[in-house]
Amino acid sequence: MILNGDILELALSTTEVSAMVFERFMELITKDGEELFGQIIYVPGNHDHHIWEHTRETQYLGYNERHPQQELPAPWHKTEMFVEGL
Numbered sequence: 235m236i237l238n239g240d241i242l243e244l245a246l247s248t249t250e251v252s253a254m255v256f257e258r259f260m261e262l263i264t265k266d267g268e269e270l271f272g273q274i275i276y277v278p279g280n281h282d283h284h285i286w287e288h289t290r291e292t293q294y295l296g297y298n299e300r301h302p303q304q305e306l307p308a309p310w311h312k313t314e315m316f317v318e319g320l
Contacts, residue, residue, distance in 0.1 A: 235271040239279025249285070
């Protein structure tokens with residue numbers, strides 16, 4: 235599934251309301267225990283891009299804090315929606 239921009243419509247509502255609406259959207263298109271999509275790709279829009287940049291940077295810093303003995307990886311340019319093993 236490809237979600238193309240401004241799924242979190244932050245220009246029209248608060249972050250909390252936008253997140254609740256998005257969560258409800260996901261509940262309506264998915265069933266518990268059933269995987270509809272092998273992968274979800276989210277392309278941020280101009281109204282929500284900053285939240286994904288923040289999340290990407292937070293994941294990168296958290297990974298580096300949890301793996302201090304490893305060589306510092308190059309910053310990644312995507313945000314994993316479902317993170318396993320990071």
